[in-house]
Each structure stands twice: as C-alpha cells, then as structure tokens.
Amino acid sequence: MRLDLRSIWVWLSFAMLALLGVFLVYPVANIFLASLGGPGRGEGWAIVFGDPRYLRAIANTLLLGTAVTLAAMGVGVPLAYLTARYDYPGKAIVSILPLVTLVTPEVIVAQTWLMMLGNNGLIRRWLLEHGVVLPSFYGWFGLTTSMTFIYYTYAYIGTLAAIRGFDVQLEEAARSLGSSPVRARLRVLVPVVLPAILASALLIFTLVVGNFALSMILGGRVELLSVKTYQAAVSETTSNPVLQSTLASVSISIVMIVLFAQRWIVSRGRFEIVQGRVARPSRLRGVMALGFAAAASLVVVVSLLPLAAVVAGAFTVSRGPVMRWGQWTTANIDRVLSRSPEPLYNTMTYAGAATAIAIVLSALIGYLIVRRRNAVTPLIDYITALPLALSGTALGIGLIHAFNTGWITLTGTAAIIVLAYVIRRLPFGLRNASSTLYNIPRSLEEASISLGVPPGRTFLKVILPLMAPALAAAAVLTWTTTVAELSTSIIVYSGGRETIPIQIFKLIEGGLMAQASAYGLVLVAVILAPIVVATRIFRIDLFASRA
Amino acid sequence: MRIAIDRLAVAYDDRRVIDGLSLTIDPGTIFTLLGPSGCGKTTLLRAIAGFVPVAAGRILFGETDVARLPAHRRNIGMVFQDYALFPDKTVFENVAYGLRARRTDDAAVRRRVGEALDRVGLGAFADRLPAALSGGQRQRVALVRALVIQPDVLLMDEPLSNLDSKLRHQVRETISELQREAGITTVFVTHDQDEALAMSDRIGVMNAGRLEQVGAPAEIYRTPHTAYVADFIGAANILSADLAAPAAAGATVRLAIGGRHVGAVCPQPLPAGPVRIVVRPEDIAMAPADGATDEMLSARVVRRHYLGAKTGYAVTLTDGTRITIDVSGPDHDRFATGDSVAVRIDPSRALAIAP
Ligand SMILES: Nc1ncnc2c1ncn2[C@@H]1O[C@H](COP(=O)(O)OP(=O)(O)O)[C@@H](O)[C@H]1O
Ligand SMILES: [Mg+2]
Numbered sequence: 001m002r003l004d005l006r007s008i009w010v011w012l013s014f015a016m017l018a019l020l021g022v023f024l025v026y027p028v029a030n031i032f033l034a035s036l037g038g039p040g041r042g043e044g045w046a047i048v049f050g051d052p053r054y055l056r057a058i059a060n061t062l063l064l065g066t067a068v069t070l071a072a073m074g075v076g077v078p079l080a081y082l083t084a085r086y087d088y089p090g091k092a093i094v095s096i097l098p099l100v101t102l103v104t105p106e107v108i109v110a111q112t113w114l115m116m117l118g119n120n121g122l123i124r125r126w127l128l129e130h131g132v133v134l135p136s137f138y139g140w141f142g143l144t145t146s147m148t149f150i151y152y153t154y155a156y157i158g159t160l161a162a163i164r165g166f167d168v169q170l171e172e173a174a175r176s177l178g179s180s181p182v183r184a185r186l187r188v189l190v191p192v193v194l195p196a197i198l199a200s201a202l203l204i205f206t207l208v209v210g211n212f213a214l215s216m217i218l219g220g221r222v223e224l225l226s227v228k229t230y231q232a233a234v235s236e237t238t239s240n241p242v243l244q245s246t247l248a249s250v251s252i253s254i255v256m257i258v259l260f261a262q263r264w265i266v267s268r269g270r271f272e273i274v275q276g277r278v279a280r281p282s283r284l285r286g287v288m289a290l291g292f293a294a295a296a297s298l299v300v301v302v303s304l305l306p307l308a309a310v311v312a313g314a315f316t317v318s319r320g321p322v323m324r325w326g327q328w329t330t331a332n333i334d335r336v337l338s339r340s341p342e343p344l345y346n347t348m349t350y351a352g353a354a355t356a357i358a359i360v361l362s363a364l365i366g367y368l369i370v371r372r373r374n375a376v377t378p379l380i381d382y383i384t385a386l387p388l389a390l391s392g393t394a395l396g397i398g399l400i401h402a403f404n405t406g407w408i409t410l411t412g413t414a415a416i417i418v419l420a421y422v423i424r425r426l427p428f429g430l431r432n433a434s435s436t437l438y439n440i441p442r443s444l445e446e447a448s449i450s451l452g453v454p455p456g457r458t459f460l461k462v463i464l465p466l467m468a469p470a471l472a473a474a475a476v477l478t479w480t481t482t483v484a485e486l487s488t489s490i491i492v493y494s495g496g497r498e499t500i501p502i503q504i505f506k507l508i509e510g511g512l513m514a515q516a517s518a519y520g521l522v523l524v525a526v527i528l529a530p531i532v533v534a535t536r537i538f539r540i541d542l543f544a545s546r547a
Numbered sequence: 548m549r550i551a552i553d554r555l556a557v558a559y560d561d562r563r564v565i566d567g568l569s570l571t572i573d574p575g576t577i578f579t580l581l582g583p584s585g586c587g588k589t590t591l592l593r594a595i596a597g598f599v600p601v602a603a604g605r606i607l608f609g610e611t612d613v614a615r616l617p618a619h620r621r622n623i624g625m626v627f628q629d630y631a632l633f634p635d636k637t638v639f640e641n642v643a644y645g646l647r648a649r650r651t652d653d654a655a656v657r658r659r660v661g662e663a664l665d666r667v668g669l670g671a672f673a674d675r676l677p678a679a680l681s682g683g684q685r686q687r688v689a690l691v692r693a694l695v696i697q698p699d700v701l702l703m704d705e706p707l708s709n710l711d712s713k714l715r716h717q718v719r720e721t722i723s724e725l726q727r728e729a730g731i732t733t734v735f736v737t738h739d740q741d742e743a744l745a746m747s748d749r750i751g752v753m754n755a756g757r758l759e760q761v762g763a764p765a766e767i768y769r770t771p772h773t774a775y776v777a778d779f780i781g782a783a784n785i786l787s788a789d790l791a792a793p794a795a796a797g798a799t800v801r802l803a804i805g806g807r808h809v810g811a812v813c814p815q816p817l818p819a820g821p822v823r824i825v826v827r828p829e830d831i832a833m834a835p836a837d838g839a840t841d842e843m844l845s846a847r848v849v850r851r852h853y854l855g856a857k858t859g860y861a862v863t864l865t866d867g868t869r870i871t872i873d874v875s876g877p878d879h880d881r882f883a884t885g886d887s888v889a890v891r892i893d894p895s896r897a898l899a900i901a902p
Binding site: 443447450465 | 596600618622623625627628631635644649689692693696702
C-alpha cells in the first residue's frame with residue numbers, strides 16, 4: 001500500500017503512531033530493555049531464575065492459572081449449555097450474570113470473601129459455633145474459589161455466544177443421518193463450539209496470571225508472580241528496577257504466548273456457520289429442572305453475594321476491625337461522603353478524563369484502521385492490541401520507569417493515572433468502534449463526499465453520528481472498568497491521588513471492613529449510574545459488540 | 548457537460564484494472580457501461596467520481612481536467628446500488644444535505660427540496676426516515692438527492708439491481724425522465740442488457756477493463772463487432788464458417804457451413820480463413836423439411852419452448868451444430884420436438900466477424 005503524503009489521513013496516522021509510540025510502545029519496550037540492563041547484562045534474569053522463590057512464584061502462577069481455568073470452565077460451560085438449550089425455573093436471572101460481574105470490582109469481591117470466610121469471617125465464625133472448623137481461606141483454597149466465581153462468566157459468555165451462533169440445522173442433519181440425539185449433538189456441536197470454549201479458557205488463564213487484587217488480598221503465603229512483581233515495585237528498601245522489569249517481562253511473555261495460541265485457535269475456528277435458525281430451548285420439568293435450577297441459583301447467589309455484602313457492610317456498626325453484624329449505622333457512609341470524599345473526586349475525575357480520551361482515540365484509530373488503510377495502519381492495529389498482553393502490574397512498572405524523569409515526567413501527577421486507564425481500555429474501546437464501522441456501508445461516506453462535503457467533515461457529519469451508540473456503549477464500559485481499576489493505579493499513584501479502589505485496598509489491608517464497604521458501596525453506585533442511564537434511558541446494548 | 552476520458556489507467560496496488568481507456572460522452576446524453584461482473588465498470592465510474600486514484604491519463608469535464616481533483620470538488624451526483632441514504636436523517640434532510648453543503652439559504656433549500664420530492668411523488672414522505680420507505684422509494688430519494696444539487700454529471704452504479712422487476716421498470720422510467728428533463732450528462736453502470744438497451748443514448752460494452760465496442764443501442768445489437776459483444780447483448784447464435792477470399796467492410800459474402808452456402812454481411816474487413824457468423828434467433832426462418840430450397844439447411848428440432856407471442860426452438864444441423872430460433876407470427880408453435888425441418892438464415896441479418 002502506498003503512502004499518499006497529501007492525505008490528511010496519512011498525517012493523522014503518523015500522529016497516532018507517534019502518540020502510541022511514546023506512551024505505549026516506549027514504556028513496554030522499556031520494560032524488556034531494563035530487564036536486560038544493569039551492571040552485568042542480563043542481571044535481572046539471573047536473579048529471577050537463580051532464586052527458588054521467584055521460580056516458585058512462576059510455577060504457582062501457572063498452576064493457579066490452570067486450576068482456575070479448569071474450574072471456571074467447569075462452571076461456565078455447562079451453565080451456558082443449559083441456558084442456551086433449556087428453559088428452567090429462574091433462568092431469567094442467570095442472564096444478568098455478565099452484568100453483575102461487570103459491576104463488581106475485584107477488590108470488593110476479595111473483601112467479601114474475607115468478610116465471609118476470612119479469619120474473622122461471618123460464615124467461619126458461625127460454623128465454628130456449630131463445631132465446624134474450616135481450613136484457612138488464605139492461600140490456594142481462597143484463590144481458586146474466589147477466582148473461579150469471577151472468571152466463569154467469561155466461559156459462560158463465550159460458550160453461550162458460540163452455541164447461539166450454531167445452526168441447529170447442522171445438528172438436525174446429523175441426526176437425520178442416523179446418529180442418536182446425544183451423539184449427534186456431541187459429534188456436531190463440539191467441533192464447532194470448541195474453538196470458542198478454548199479461546200475463553202485461554203483468556204481466563206491470562207486474566208489469572210495478571211490478577212492482582214485477589215492474589216494480593218487472599219494469596220496468604222502462596223507466592224505468586226503478580227504479588228512478587230508488585231512488592232518489588234513498591235518496596236522502599238530493595239527498589240531494584242532491573243528486577244521489577246524482569247518480573248514484569250516474565251508475566252508479559254507468558255500472557256503473550258497464551259494470546260498467540262488463542263489467536264491461532266480463533267483463526268482456525270472460523271467455520272462457515274451460515275446464520276440459520278437458532279435452537280429453540282426445550283422446557284425442562286421435574287427433578288432435572290430442579291437440579292439445574294439449584295445449580296444455577298448457587299452460581300447466581302455466589303455471584304451476587306459481594307454486592308449484598310458490601311451493602312450490608314457499609315451500614316454495619318464497627319469498632320476497628322470488628323464488625324457488629326446486626327447493628328446498623330450510616331456513620332460509615334457519612335464519613336466517606338463528607339469527611340474524606342477525595343477518593344471519590346479523584347476516581348470520577350481520572351475515569352472521566354480517561355473515558356473521554358479513550359473514546360476519541362478509539363473513534364479516530366478505528367476509523368483509520370477500518371476505512372483509511374495505508375502503510376502505517378496495520379502497525380497501529382498491532383500496537384493497540386499490545387495492552388491485552390500487559391498485566392496491570394507490568395504496565396504500572398513500565399509507566400513509572402518510562403516517565404520518571406526525562407522530557408516527559410509524569411510520575412507523581414494525575415496524568416500518569418489517566419494514561420494508565422486509557423492504555424488498559426484502548427483495545428476494548430477500539431473493538432467497539434471498529435465493529436460498528438464495519439457495519440456502516442462505505443457508500444454513505446461516498447454519497448456525502450459526492451454531494452460536496454470534504455472527507456474530514458463527512459466523518460464528523462455522517463460517520464460519527466452513526467458510530468454514536470457504539471461509542472456510548474464503549475464509554476459506559478470504559479467508565480465502569482476504569483473507576484474499578486486497581487492494579488496499575490496502585491503502582492503509579494502518589495499520595496493524595498488515591499482512587500476509591502486504592503482506598504478500599506488500603507482499608508482492607510488495615511482490616512477496616514466497614515469503611516471499606518462504605519467506599520465499596522459508593523464505587524458500585526458510581527459504576528451503576530451510567531449503566532442504568534445508558535440501558536434504561538438511551539436503550540444502548542452494552543454487549544452488542546462483545547461475543 | 549461533455550465528458551472526455553483520455554488514455555485513462557487505474558490500478559489497485561499496482562495491478563492495472565483499466566489501462567489506456569479513451570471515451571467521449573456527449574453533453575446531455577446517457578451513456579451506459581455494460582459488461583459482466585468484474586470487468587471494471589465500477590472502477591471506471593469511481594475514477595470518474597474521484598473515489599479511486601488515477602494512475603495515468605485525463606478525465607475532462609468540459610474543458611477541465613478533473614483527474615486529480617478531489618471527489619467533493621467535482622460537482623457530481625452519484626446514485627448507489629444500496630441507495631446510500633443517511634439512515635439517521637429524514638428524507639428531507641437527505642435531499643437537503645448537498646444544498647446545505649453549498650450554503651444555500653434555508654428558504655431556497657426548503658423550496659428546492661420540496662419541489663424535487665414532489666416531482667417524484669414523495670412530497671408526503673419528507674419527514675420519514677429512509678427505513679420507513681420501500682426500495683423503490685429509497686432509490687427515488689437517492690436520485691433526487693443527487694440531482695437537486697444540479698451536478699455537472701450524474702453517475703449511477705447499478706442503481707436498479709436491488710429492486711424487483713416491476714419496481715425496476717418504474718424507477719428506470721423515473722431515471723430516464725429526470726435525466727432528460729435536467730439534460731444532464733449521465734454515466735450508468737449495469738450488467739443487464741435489457742436495461743442498457745432501453746435506457747441509453749449510447750452503450751459501451753466492457754471486457755476486462757477495455758471498451759470492446761461503443762455505439763447506439765441498435766448499433767450494438769444489430770452489428771456487434773466481436774463475438775463477445777454479440778454474445779453479451781441478446782441471445783445470439785455464433786457459428787463457425789470458412790471465408791474463401793478476403794472481404795471489404797460492408798461486403799456481402801457467401802460462407803460454407805454444413806455443406807451449404809449461406810450469405811452474410813461483413814461489418815468490418817475480414818481476411819480469408821475461419822470466421823464466425825453471428826445471427827439472432829429471430830433472424831432465422833424455419834420451414835417444414837419438404838419445403839426446403841437450396842438456401843436452406845436441414846435440421847431437426849430438439850427442444851421447443853412455447854412463449855406465448857413466439858416459440859423458441861433449439862435445432863441441430865446435420866453436422867451437429869446447435870442453433871436457437873425464435874419463430875413468431877401465426878402458428879409459430881406448429882413444429883414439434885423430433886420434426887425434420889429446414890432453416891434459412893437471413894443473409895442481410897447475418898454478420899461475418901473475425902473469430
Ligand atoms: N478495492 C479493490 N482492490 C483491489 N482490487 C479491486 C478493488 N475493487 C475492484 N477490484 C478488482 O478490479 C476488477 C474490476 O472490478 P469492478 O470495477 O468492481 O468490476 P465491475 O463493477 O465491472 O463488477 C476486478 O477484478 C476486481 O477484483
Ligand atoms: Mg460493480
């Protein structure tokens with residue numbers, strides 16, 4: 001493809017490339033380069049691979065990833081199959097599960113498990129009174145349990161979309177050839193749906209590897225890569241940039257390998273599924289129905305528990321770490337809203353700025369990639385996928401090292417937090433923007449140009465209004481995820497710039513659950529408000545371009 | 548406005564799809580680009596519009612070379628196959644769009660859009676969104692939207708192919724009328740020969756990025772210069788024959804075919820040797836075998852399609868050549884499958900062309 005230097009789009013592409021180069025490629029490249037740097041070259045890798053603690057952390061991370069992936073698939077895949085193919089009591093509520101996980105920040109999930117099953121937990125104490133001693137929740141037990149009940153939704157959503165896209169006629173054809181119903185189903189459905197299932201499994205694996213909040217709060221004595229990386233980054237005494245970068249590089253490498261595997265599977269899995277009839281769910285009755293309903297409701301209850309617990313905790317009397325369950329107060333909320341509302345302001349300001357920037361960038365970059373291809377745009381396409389391979393911790397390390405000194409110094413400013421938010425959400429915003437652009441016929445643009453409106457104004461007058469619903473959905477999703485962001489901001493923030501998740505994290509570390517719950521409740525409100533406005537008032541389908 | 552295309556070349560990623568094409572379109576006429584899918588019609592049209600860059604050559608609108616002018620400054624009207632109406636704007640706003648871009652004052656916009664919509668019978672639909680219109684109505688809005696800005700040239704890329712056949716005829720009429728009223732030079736792209744024959748002042752038959760033949764509809768139909776054109780426009784029998792001596796343009800020659808001699812006209816000079824004879828099904832007469840004369844070829848009916856006003860027959864000659872014949876007039880259906888018949892090719896209607 002040629003580069004036509006008279007075209008404004010080519011210059012815009014260069015501008016975007018420069019922007020991405022400075023604020024995304026440079027920090028990431030910096031991580032890898034720094035890991036090789038130091039007095040003796042390759043020092044960081046020598047430390048990591050020479051120290052059994054780090055090797056153990058890597059092994060533990062891989063083990064945890066595998067265990068959680070298997071468990072989450074075990075919950076999510078059957079649930080998706082049941083929901084796609086059967087009607088059972090309480091099915092309607094299962095369909096809100098993706099939304100529930102979306103609005104529940106991980107730090108709140110971690111906190112809930114602690115309030116229920118931690119050393120001082122409600123359920124643990126209640127069982128103890130009845131003579132049942134639970135194993136400690138810190139460590140493998142807590143990690144796998146809590147992560148499974150978050151990440152199963154990815155398995156659920158991925159599998160559901162694949163089964164729904166599957167043409168029943170294929171299955172009926174197989175059955176008409178003489179296979180029994182169950183065999184027919186397995187023989188035909190499995191090969192078609194399997195790529196989607198595997199893809200979501202690998203996605204879950206990468207999320208576990210990058211997970212910060214649950215690993216930190218519930219990890220106990222289990223050494224994990226993300227925890228070790230975070231500790232290396234924030235430790236005052238052994239602040240070793242080379243070591244931090246090396247640990248971050250290990251995490252990025254693992255995730256990259258898995259993501260490449262995922263891409264490969266997805267690309268091979270593009271079967272020619274002609275959108276035919278969607279299977280009509282069959283109604284279940286009797287014992288089977290009750291069994292399914294019970295299993296599904298268990299999942300729903302566990303998923304909803306954090307929201308319930310945070311509401312209860314926020315209004316519960318406490319003295320220091322001790323919760324007086326059953327005694328109610330509004331003091332916690334008062335304190336959050338009137339005496340220390342800074343985290344709320346910070347969160348809204350940073351997330352608001354990041355959302356605006358991310359959406360503008362998504363619209364522009366999406367338009368360049370989809371509609372104004374030139375020699376530079378494929379590169380932009382690759383670069384904008386880079387954040388998917390970065391755990392929040394790794395990105396945080398990259399940012400502080402890249403912008404600590406030099407002509408762009410951001411350390412200690414609010415800008416670095418906003419930058420972190422934008423980088424983490426850009427791939428998702430971009431996905432929304434480009435999928436909607438693919439659905440806007442090129443002829444509309446040409447019609448406008450032929451009527452005498454130049455290309456730039458055509459974009460503003462014709463394309464942008466048509467992208468608006470998708471961009472609004474992307475904005476809502478960006479907002480809900482950035483206000484809950486913890487793993488990068490906790491590394492790059494400086495005193496006085498705490499966001500709500502950071503504040504909750506600190507309060508949990510100090511054992512102050514009631515105050516943490518109060519912040520949690522405010523956070524959930526901040527997350528929910530735009531979702532309610534978007535879906536109820538503007539009728540925007542938030543999940544239109546997921547799948 | 549006259550359109551003159553001079554040695555135009557258009558390339559996609561260095562692959563030349565159009566190479567050295569020249570063409571002149573007279574002011575106020577409707578010119579149709581006709582050809583099979585993939586032959587480069589859309590590419591040529593989009594080059595005229597300014598949506599694909601020109602690798603070499605000139606495109607003159609009147610005296611101005613627009614080949615390097617951006618599309619929005621060429622003052623064209625364009626009508627698309629998928630209508631390309633702005634889905635979030637009302638019919639009125641769609642039609643007003645180009646006028647507003649030209650900073651026409653509000654009163655004039657309202658008047659001109661109103662008149663234009665009334666002209667195509669859509670005045671009552673001004674406040675609807677395109678989604679609430681039928682396909683035919685949408686294409687009429689698109690047409691009006693392109694014309695209301697009084698463009699120098701009107702470009703249409705298969706504007707009728709998303710419509711069903713009845714609507715296609717109606718919209719076809721509308722296009723012809725509006726084009727004539729506005730007296731606007733028009734380039735119309737289609738792969739449908741009936742459409743081309745019915746609507747055009749002149750037709751250019753395209754083949755693999757070249758113009759194979761340019762002429763008035765009757766000219767293209769009656770005297771195709773190549774077997775490709777003959778075959779593409781209307782059903783044609785294309786037979787192999789031998790020419791004994793070179794022939795000049797316009798000469799009538801006798802050709803050996805199936806052991807007999809038949810007459811044919813040479814539209815262009817031909818060297819001796821193998822040639823093709825092109826003859827339309829309606830230019831072959833058929834008689835019962837017993838009434839055969841020397842000029843007739845023996846044949847046997849192998850298939851028969853009764854079509855009401857005429858009957859289409861497929862016959863095979865003694866050497867196995869298959870011909871299709873349309874018989875009309877009284878008793879056109881009198882032959883049956885298996886009948887032995889004699890056929891006569893009208894020598895003034897048969898064309899001898901290079902193989
Ligand atoms: N955007 C494009 N990029 C590369 N090749 C193209 C593009 N558009 C058309 N072509 C090729 O150019 C040739 C002519 O296409 P087109 O002008 O669309 O033909 P038509 O309109 O007659 O069907 C075809 O071989 C087609 O594959
Ligand atoms: Mg075409």
